[in-house]
Amino acid sequence: MNPEVKFGIAAVIFAAVITTSFMSVSQTAETVHVTTNSSADVLRIGYSPNINHAQAVIGIGTGDYQKELGGIKVETQTFNAGPATVEALFANRVDVAYVGPNPTINGYIKSNGQDLRVIAGAASGGAVFVVRNDSGINSISDLGGKKFASPQLGNTQDVALRSFLNKNGYKTSDVGGNIQIINAANSDIVTMMLKKDIDGAWVPEPWGTILERNAHGKILVDERDLWAGGKFTTAVIVARTDYLQNHPDIIKKLLEAHVDETLWINNNKDKAITIFDEQLGNLTGKTIPENELTEAFSRLDITYDPIQSSLYKSADAAYGLGFLDDKKPNLDGIFDLSILNQVLDEKNLSAIQQVNISSTG
């Protein structure tokens, strides 16, 4: 085959690809998902070994969840971060997941509102703005010219930090201001605090407690003070939409287990902390000193309420910071609390009114 022919064939293939690209763009996206992986007998749960996934850590580790799900096999997978969890959900490797609100919002938007639903809350609160004792920061007016860290660009704490700074009249370096923000893993943030490379950080618990006790930090802001009633969601349960539609009975059993675990944790705080630490050790090989855990838990609410208004507000804040594409986020239909409310009703607990605001003004 001489070169001209080869170039010709190449050109034809490229032209075909371009044509079909335009075709698939104009079709509304209802892609074919391979759902055969999730059989009717298995529930695959994704979660992280974090304190705001306490129900999962305790419930799965102690076997409570498997007991409640009976003949349905519980398979689990742990993740280090929310985005990876949502990735796995979409790739059909898990069916439900405990995950933070921001990766949830991203996933919902990226899938055009199709592929996931929030079916319950898991935790509220548990994030703090810690500054170094010797950073010279004694109040909100001392933040200019400083360097702060958050766990990940665009995550819940990152959005909280940037919004907080903006609200108080500061600007970050990427828009010509004098405050620098670095994104680093929580453990690296501890290192940087100790080395005085940063002046403070907005982190989830238990890292807030760890920074305070082990890295000479003090809590400047408890994020609960910034939200109505001190409540804002920091973990929810999401389900892949097709699984939710095909197996509502299994989802119901899961939510029963989740609600039961939530109630138990709230009624047995001390025991829960001990068991959580034990399970954490099983999952990660490391434990946290119980007094640190107790302090961390004191700033956190284990709940089943997804605190919908806070999720919508988080999305708006993320959008305002440019993290969510150019269009205002449309989160219509992200929540499906119908099965949760069935479970709550059967347990004589008050239902959670579903709040559908397409995009708060």
Added chain:
Amino acid sequence: MNKKIISEKKSQGLHDAANAALMLAVFVGIWEVVFMLGIWSKISLPSPAMVAESFYKITLNLSLPESVGITLGRLVAAFLISISFGTLIGLAMIRFKGFGKTLNSFSAGLLSFPSIAWVPFSILLIGFNEFGIMFVVIMSSIFSVMISTYSSIRNIPSIYMDAARNMGAKGFTLFRYVTLPAATPSLIIGLRQGWSFAWHAIIGAEILMSIVGLGHILSVGRDFLDMSEVIASMITIFTIGLIVDRFLLYKLEDRIRKKWGLDHHR
């Protein structure tokens, strides 16, 4: 070279380009077909068009050009340090034979030490900043330069040295006009290997600790579930690596080989 050889080289180039174009087209074609079959969800595997759109977006808002500039800047700076110190240490290894032998053995272990494994140490020792990243790149590539310098010079046929000394060359003259040129073909190969390690290292280091750069774009793309951006940055990384290796280093090596008459595949 006469006209026939020049036109032969040109048509060879044309053949290569045609083959490359065809291979690329087939790859993109298969990708589009797999995408349309919907085996993976759109979010996990975007289409070629979606990736092209992502490319366009990050080029337009300048984040891609900026990141390429920053990444390459860090890389070149770190690599130059690697080359300078690596060569000096390599020469010291020649000069002090015991030191040389011992360090050579150690370096063999550190040669293929995974670059990411240097990151936690770098964060603790240097810091979570530009120098931390450069440290990772230096540690990943310096052993390659060291070993390459050491073995390139050791492998010079002793007859060159004997002949040169016979003609009165010694000290710096010997080094500059005999040792260095004789070692150069082998040194260039070491340089290519060191570059390869450095390139691996910088992307890994940037994913784990950075605010801007190519690795950062890849990492951010993933965090925001933007697979198109991830793939676009992967393609950029691949292209740069290819261009530098193929069109810079390979050509350099080629020229030196020809100059030395080592080009057996005439």
